[in-house]
Amino acid sequence: MVATLCVVGVVALVAVLGGRWVSDRLAPTALPWGPACSVETSTGTVGLTVEEARRATTAVALEARGAEAPATDGIDPLVLERLRSGPPDDAGPSLTCRAQADADLPVEEMTDTGLTPRAERVRTAMAEVFGEQSLGGFQPGGVDSGHGADSAHYDGRAIDIFYRPVDEENRRAGWLLAHWLVAHAEELDLAVIIFDDRIWSTRFSVAGWRDYDSPDPTNEILRHLDHVHVDVQRGAPASG
Numbered sequence: 557m558v559a560t561l562c563v564v565g566v567v568a569l570v571a572v573l574g575g576r577w578v579s580d581r582l583a584p585t586a587l588p589w590g591p592a593c594s595v596e597t598s599t600g601t602v603g604l605t606v607e608e609a610r611r612a613t614t615a616v617a618l619e620a621r622g623a624e625a626p627a628t629d630g631i632d633p634l635v636l637e638r639l640r641s642g643p644p645d646d647a648g649p650s651l652t653c654r655a656q657a658d659a660d661l662p663v664e665e666m667t668d669t670g671l672t673p674r675a676e677r678v679r680t681a682m683a684e685v686f687g688e689q690s691l692g693g694f695q696p697g698g699v700d701s702g703h704g705a706d707s708a709h710y711d712g713r714a715i716d717i718f719y720r721p722v723d724e725e726n727r728r729a730g731w732l733l734a735h736w737l738v739a740h741a742e743e744l745d746l747a748v749i750i751f752d753d754r755i756w757s758t759r760f761s762v763a764g765w766r767d768y769d770s771p772d773p774t775n776e777i778l779r780h781l782d783h784v785h786v787d788v789q790r791g792a793p794a795s796g
Contacts, residue, residue: 585654585762593653593739597634598644604635609653609739616640617685617736620729639735647727649754651735652764655742661791666712670694674788675713678744682717686733690718693785704771708747708787716783722776727752730784737786750785758789 584590584601591603595612604612608631615625616639628636638650664672671679671694682689693699693709693716700710708714717733719726734751737744741758748757755768770779777783 585652585764590654593651595635595638595651596643597632597638597650599634602632602635604631606653606739606742609651610743612636612639613651613732613736613739614685617732620732621687623687639732642728642731647724647731647752649731649734649756649765651738652756653738653741653761655738655746655758655761657747657758657789658742658745659792661745661789663791663793666698668696670696670698671712671715672788674745674791675715678746678786678788679715681740681744682733685736690720692716692718692783708790711790713747713790714785714787716785718783720782722781727781733784737784745789746786747789748785748787750780751783752781753779 584594584603585592592606593604593609595602595604595609611626612628612631612635615628616636618625619640642648643650661674664674666672667676669676675694679691693703693714694712698710698712703709709716717730719730730751734749734756737746737749738756740746741749741761746758748755750756750768753768753770754765756765760766768780772778
């Protein structure tokens, strides 16, 4: 009975969320008894643990910049190849993970960098793996314009990582970062990742990558074609 209700609940969630998932069907990570992460390879879906997903995405990212990478023993070579090269027909998402938000996170104030400590931790973690990046969406003292209403950028919770110009090579490089962020979402307390007309969020992680509806379909910046957007969880006010 319990298992039946779980399946019904997942199907209902699919109907509510809609959109195109990683493989245009129910992702294995949507099922609570399924793998925490999965990658679409040339021969089908391969399930991964979160640790394997973190190790695989980190290894591929470090390899791409000629740095020493962690061992990938036990990880299907087809997973690594897909993460390196992306889908053969068009750049796009290949990896997704199931994640949960930390309900005990406190609200953080913006620091002198224009980022909260959580967002600053994301910037540091990205630099350790990806090296120097072209970043935006924040500045000392904060930003108060240039983004949508209620944007996480205004709270210092968001970073934009630019991949310009918009071409096949940069799109595949952007997806390498986006996959790494998904694999590390719980570790880094991430909330939302947007890139290349797609969105992934911790809150709806069972849905994998979904279509992102830009407020202006003609604007490549608002469609997040030239940058990966990542923001961290807001946190909850301390109870009095």
